[in-house]
Amino acid sequence: PREIQLFLLRPGPRDSFDLNDFFDRVSLREGVDLPRAVFHAKAVMSVLMEAVSPGEWADMRDQLPQSFNELFNWEDEGWQRKAA
Secondary structure (H helix, E strand, O other): OHHHHHHHHOOOOOOOOOHHHHHHHHHHHHOOOHHHHHHHHHHHHHHHHHHOOHHHHHHHHHOOOHHHHHHHOOHHHOOOOOOO
16 A cells, blocks of 8 residues: 555665574563564464455565575464365
């Protein structure tokens, strides 16, 4: 949507961080403990997975390092992506 385009396309410095750092950042921004932050991050990914096309989902995943694959592994929580 045009309303958010400015925020998505703005140039700026990029931070590189691993998955554990990502979870730590989620925890700090939400003000919750780490297990809850991990759960929330995975929940957001599950919503995104359902909200976007399979091609968009693949494009998004391809932009993340392989070390982030755990973010998409929901078997422990009973979440699994259904085959399209």
